[in-house]
Amino acid sequence: MGKLCFSGLEVTLVLLFASVSLLAVEARTVRAECPVIPQAERVDCFPEPNASQEKCLERGCCWETSSEANVPWCFFSTSHGYSVVSQSTPDSTPSRANDRQGLMENVCFAVDIEARLTRMDAPTLFGGDIQELNFYAEMQTENRLRLKITDANQARFEVPHEHVQSLTDTPSGPLKYRLELTQNPFGLKVWRTSPERLLFDTTIGPLVFADQYLQLSAKLPSHNIYGLGEHVHQTFRHDTNWKTWPIFTRDAFPNGGTHNLYGHYPYFTCLEDESGQSFGVFLMNSNAMEVTIQPAPAITYRTIGGVLDFYILLGDTPEAVVDEFTKLIGRPFMPPYWSLGFQLSRWDYGSLAEVKKVVERNRQAGLPYVSARNKSRLLALVYKT
Numbered sequence: 227m228g229k230l231c232f233s234g235l236e237v238t239l240v241l242l243f244a245s246v247s248l249l250a251v252e253a254r255t256v257r258a259e260c261p262v263i264p265q266a267e268r269v270d271c272f273p274e275p276n277a278s279q280e281k282c283l284e285r286g287c288c289w290e291t292s293s294e295a296n297v298p299w300c301f302f303s304t305s306h307g308y309s310v311v312s313q314s315t316p317d318s319t320p321s322r323a324n325d326r327q328g329l330m331e332n333v334c335f336a337v338d339i340e341a342r343l344t345r346m347d348a349p350t351l352f353g354g355d356i357q358e359l360n361f362y363a364e365m366q367t368e369n370r371l372r373l374k375i376t377d378a379n380q381a382r383f384e385v386p387h388e389h390v391q392s393l394t395d396t397p398s399g400p401l402k403y404r405l406e407l408t409q410n411p412f413g414l415k416v417w418r419t420s421p422e423r424l425l426f427d428t429t430i431g432p433l434v435f436a437d438q439y440l441q442l443s444a445k446l447p448s449h450n451i452y453g454l455g456e457h458v459h460q461t462f463r464h465d466t467n468w469k470t471w472p473i474f475t476r477d478a479f480p481n482g483g484t485h486n487l488y489g490h491y492p493y494f495t496c497l498e499d500e501s502g503q504s505f506g507v508f509l510m511n512s513n514a515m516e517v518t519i520q521p522a523p524a525i526t527y528r529t530i531g532g533v534l535d536f537y538i539l540l541g542d543t544p545e546a547v548v549d550e551f552t553k554l555i556g557r558p559f560m561p562p563y564w565s566l567g568f569q570l571s572r573w574d575y576g577s578l579a580e581v582k583k584v585v586e587r588n589r590q591a592g593l594p595y596v597s598a599r600n601k602s603r604l605l606a607l608v609y610k611t
């Protein structure tokens with residue numbers, strides 16, 4: 227992990243930024259810096275109901291009506307977000323790599339980056355904004371990049387996990403991706419190196435990092451977006467026409483609409499082109515969240531807690547990406563033999579006596595079944611004899 231260093235240029239940038247911020251404060255009382263952008267690229271600054279011009283301007287955002295359905299009228303200005311105040315130079319001789327036997331001095335692929343971010347002076351959305359953040363990029367393997375943003379001064383909840391861990395190893399070959407940081411406002415660009423292609427570009431919208439409201443958007447290279455859940459999706463490929471999907475394990479059963487069901491899957495695969503080259507994005511965050519997909523094409527995450535901890539996984543095919551994903555989160559388990567057998571289930575058997583009766587009736591009819599379930603609770607195991 228590189229340590230924080232300030233070069234002369236960075237100090238100059240910080241000072242320059244400080245004076246620009248002062249000017250921006252002056253200017254903002256007149257009008258937010260509203261970018262001239264296609265409507266498809268607007269990042270919604272008022273995702274909750276009842277937006278109005280007045281409430282929008284209070285947030286320092288831009289208000290412009292549109293005749294197109296679903297296009298947000300209130301969208302972010304360029305004055306929101308964070309600035310990079312210091313950045314470690316990519317570590318050219320990481321200690322992780324030195325452990326490897328026979329590694330030539332000039333062959334070193336680990337290029338972790340650390341940066342300190344400060345919130346730009348802009349009105350808050352919901353309060354509780356965290357002023358100083360740490361950004362950390364870990365080039366874990368040739369195909370896997372981790373991007374993490376946390377509170378610089380206080381620990382926050384992070385999903386504990388037995389499989390998803392920091393790597394102690396180092397990439398064994400040249401990276402298939404390249405990371406670019408933009409400073410002011412802070413943004414991330416993840417490029418595939420061959421062919422050169424921008425995969426994940428957060429400069430489309432601001433980073434918002436408040437105690438109970440975290441938001442990040444990214445422009446994607448194609449509309450072929452699959453995944454996220456758990457919901458009933460009408461099509462495998464996502465509709466990118468301004469759809470918002472909640473992710474929160476409600477234990478609701480499939481009843482239409484965009485309702486969230488049982489599972490929490492903040493993961494999608496994006497197919498980049500006809501050749502099948504793809505990448506996956508996994509957000510390691512278990513808080514209630516929602517994801518908006520818009521026609522840029524772009525994705526916006528909004529979550530109410532935790533940290534922003536992304537893994538970007540590259541592959542030459544969707545299968546290779548899924549392989550990278552299960553390498554990260556753990557492979558599927560081998561199901562027990564009996565679970566593959568015939569099972570009976572009913573919403574409610576009423577009583578244990580009724581369960582026994584049903585089991586007995588099936589035995590007498592010679593049905594080779596192995597379990598009886600009351601809704602999803604396992605009640606009895608009856609091995610075929």
Ligand SMILES: *[C@@H]1O[C@H](CO)[C@@H](O)[C@H](O)[C@H]1NC(C)=O
Nearest residue numbers: 272273274275276277278281
């Ligand atoms: C939006 O406005 C309606 C009508 O005034 C009100 O009933 C509702 O509670 C408002 N919703 C929110 C989230 O403010």
Ligand SMILES: *[C@@H]1O[C@H](CO)[C@@H](O)[C@H](O)[C@H]1NC(C)=O
Nearest residue numbers: 573574575576577578600601
């Ligand atoms: C079966 O499930 C229903 C619904 O969850 C529950 O009310 C009932 O008590 C259960 N019955 C038994 C025998 O476990």
